[in-house]
Amino acid sequence: MFFVDTIEVTGLGNRGYLAGGERTAVAVDPPRDVDRVIAAAARRDVRISHVVETHVHNDYVTGGPELARLTGAAYLVPAAARIAVGHTPVHDGDVMVLAAEDALTLRALATPGHTPHHTSYVLEEHGAAVAVFTGGSLLIGTVGRPDLVEPRLTADLARAQHASVHRLAAELPDETEVLPTHGFGSFCASGSADGTATTIGKEKAANAAFTRDADTFVADLLAGLDDVPAYYAHMGPANAAGPAPVDLTPPAVAGADEIAERLAAGEWVVDLRNRVAFADGHVAGSLNFEAEGQLATYLAWLIPWGKPVTLLAESPAELATAQRELVRVGVDRPAAAATGDPSAWVRRGETPASFPRATFAGLAAQRRTRDLVVLDVRRSSERAAGYVEGSLHIPLHTLHRRLAEVPAGEVWVHCAGGMRAAIAASLLDAAGRAVVAVDDAFAAAEQAGLTVRGCPGSEQRR
Structure with a gap:
């Protein structure tokens, strides 16, 4: 048998x-x-x-x-x-x-x-x-x-x-x-x-x-x-x-000063916590790739190949899981890591950075009264099926090279469900931009009263 x-x-x-x-x-x-x-x-x-x-x-x-x-x-x-x-x-x-x-x-x-x-x-x-x-x-x-x-x-x-x-x-x-x-x-x-x-x-x-x-x-x-x-x-x-054997031993522990030094040197510091926790408080300049999302796919897709990466995690278990995910795509050894709370990852006298989250209903309400930059970071194939009228389209996997193309103003960034918008929001936040992460399903955009173009059978409305 x-x-x-x-x-x-x-x-x-x-x-x-x-x-x-x-x-x-x-x-x-x-x-x-x-x-x-x-x-x-x-x-x-x-x-x-x-x-x-x-x-x-x-x-x-x-x-x-x-x-x-x-x-x-x-x-x-x-x-x-x-x-x-x-x-x-x-x-x-x-x-x-x-x-x-x-x-x-x-x-x-x-x-x-x-x-x-x-x-x-x-x-x-x-x-x-x-x-x-x-x-x-x-x-x-x-x-x-x-x-x-x-x-x-x-x-x-x-x-x-x-x-x-x-x-x-x-x-x-x-x-x-x-x-x-x-x-x-x-x-x-x-x-x-x-x-x-x-x-x-x-x-x-x-x-x-x-x-x-x-x-x-x-x-x-x-x-x-x-x-x-x-x-x-x-x-x-x-x-x-012929790939080298895998090394999943824990990385060297980084304190707040080392994290700051690595950021200043242009290295990537990646926060693995969920997007809600990251938006509420994080090390300024760090990037959010959720451990529970498609971590390996999107981090390996965006990071310049070979650039050192420091991982910040809520727990040793979350860190270990992320290491395992990353070695599968050739991101072998984190330069350093830290676990715990973001308050311990920032230097003495500094406070964690943060940015707001919102829904498409919140976007619709704000758009009625003031000018906003709406950034769509979905792939082109997704946008072809429907997009918010007046939105700027820069797919997530190209955003880190195209930040200069985002117009001045507060940026409300969305994807199809929230995970990629959180990554994009962290990139914009690290670049010093005022950003709001739309953590919502794209299907809610039209329901919120936003005009959705290119969506077959949809009612076009403002």
Whole structure:
């Protein structure tokens, strides 16, 4: 009897897997913090005999080489992938025996599209397919994006993606469980979909890769591609070179004077507390990236690569969780850290800084009586579906480079729900701007009486 355990990497919208039988198992696309995978194997009382990659990842640093080293497992990577770390190359059609006593095998299927070398792995029991690890190929309701390798290859990879998912459907029974790595909020997915589980049959019925012809599918896929996080440019090279082992030991403790010195030196000081607490009181010049939000994605996206970062957290546990999130995207060692209350992070005689929060109703009321700068920091694809009339649009991931474009005056900044607006507000506050963070769902903007343009079917009003 086989098992499949999911290793959730929720902050990045990814999953890794541990699958096997009574005594041995395979790890598929493991995250960099491999202790989680080792713990899962210990709970199952199985030995990890194989570690496999569906592709060279562009959105996170893999734990594959380190996991293979620690467990003595064979490290399997698609043969066409160019990596420097030692591995066993996998070709289309290769079969690996996972557990002879359970008649479990893993069969490789070339599924190019997300990358040119992308490979899926079919888990078979007694020769029958029971599940397929599809990596960045067939996802739940969508497919992996084809534009992360080389712009000149994007159109061809999009067409290959269509052919690959059709190959999966042609070779596998409808009841085969589909187990993707991406697609749970990851920017590696070309779209989003509801649900956490699926099968080949369900995807054939609903996924656009099956319901649209190749030309239509490719055109729609290319037209819908969204922004790519800047740190993705560093992930592929790191994985190809072979990532260093993870160091999750606590950082050096920084006092108020050191925090001030690091800020004065132009380093980033990141406050991990929730946005309500940050707005109420924080170290002037610090930036707010909530530990409970998409910390790794947005901090790695915005921070100049390699710049030292000091982390401020409410508790040691919050700090440890943030460190774990950040090593997954190559932000390895904080320069320093502090935990506790912001009153202890500012120098003697100084008081924490603060800024107000508001709702869209508050924005509407203030806008009737005075001039305000309304800043929308959502992505372009979000704004295209509707925006507040007269608002300035600067996507969050570009704001730190474009602060000079924000007109003079009090800035009311919003996103779709509040988290990104809090990051943007902290950037503006650190730059000395008067700012109000709109902590509200964008759907409330029109309800509050603001004119929303470009939203199909909406009533245009002031």
